[in-house]
Amino acid sequence: MEGRNLEIINYRFGYGGHETIDEVTGSGNTIDMGDRWLDTRIGRTYKQDRKDNEYPRISPYTYAVNNPIFYIDPDGREVKGFTINQKTGEVQISKKASADAIRIYQAMSKTDIGMEAFKSLITSKTKIKLKLTTQVLEDNAHGQTVGKGLKDGYYKKATITISTAKTGDRFDLTKSEDELINVVGVHESVHATDKDQIKRDQALPFDVKWTWEQESKPLNAEYSTWKQYREKYGGEIEPIKKIYETPSEEKKDPAGNPKPALLGIEKEQNETN
DSSP states (O other), rough: OOOOOOOTTTTOOGGGEEOOOOOHSSSEEEOOOSSSSTTHHHHTTTSOTTGGGOOOTOOBSSSSSGGGTTTOSSSSSSSSSEETTTTOEEEEOOOOOOOOHHHHHHHHTTSHHHHHHHHHHHOEEEEEEEESSSSOOGOOOOOEEEEEEEEEEEEEEEEEEEEEEOOOSSSGGOOSSHHHHHHHHHHHHHHHHOOHHHHHHOOOOOOOOOOTTHHHHHHHHHHHHHHHHHHOOOOOOOHHHHHHOEEEEEEETTSSOOOOOOHHHHHHHHHOO
């Protein structure tokens, strides 16, 4: 009604979680998407999309291809290959999704934990690229997250690579490629999207690649989805339970710390945070 206005002091964020630029066109009417500013009243941006050549039939000043219900545009640069239907909560795949990303989604969606982890990749503030390889990664790892740049504690860009190679580590216990991708994908999603985890990763000394404590959250997430996968599709749980819940003085991280019962570490961290 005329003459009435709700004003929330010091709240800087508006549509889509973007920061408002109230000085331009009034309270909540303009938001900063990162690469472009959006006028929320008309659904148009103030400058052209830098990738407008990829969408010749669409005005370069539109937001989310003129369909913000189906698509999201998290940073004003490009539409992701995956979106979440706001009504049903289901993941929807567009033609822009890569074959690797679709394959990873298919495997991660086989468990509830994996599905939620994949959704966190879709809704993340970070521009994420997903890759699959049959090659052995550095240090015989099955997963690798490489982040570039930081903004508000999150990576600006990140590439998650999942290897299906046999390396003689714990993932050789997986019974299928789907199981492997699911477990590794959940692990890496924590490294790529969790603000606290990114802080832990960034705080590591230059000469220490990882520690049990720093990896506790991703490891517990991977353990949880692995159990869920086995419960749903069959397979022994005790062998993997032993891997995560049994401490070992012999298995030490690069900093020289012995392996603890990992679930205990995560519990202690949650209690102290």
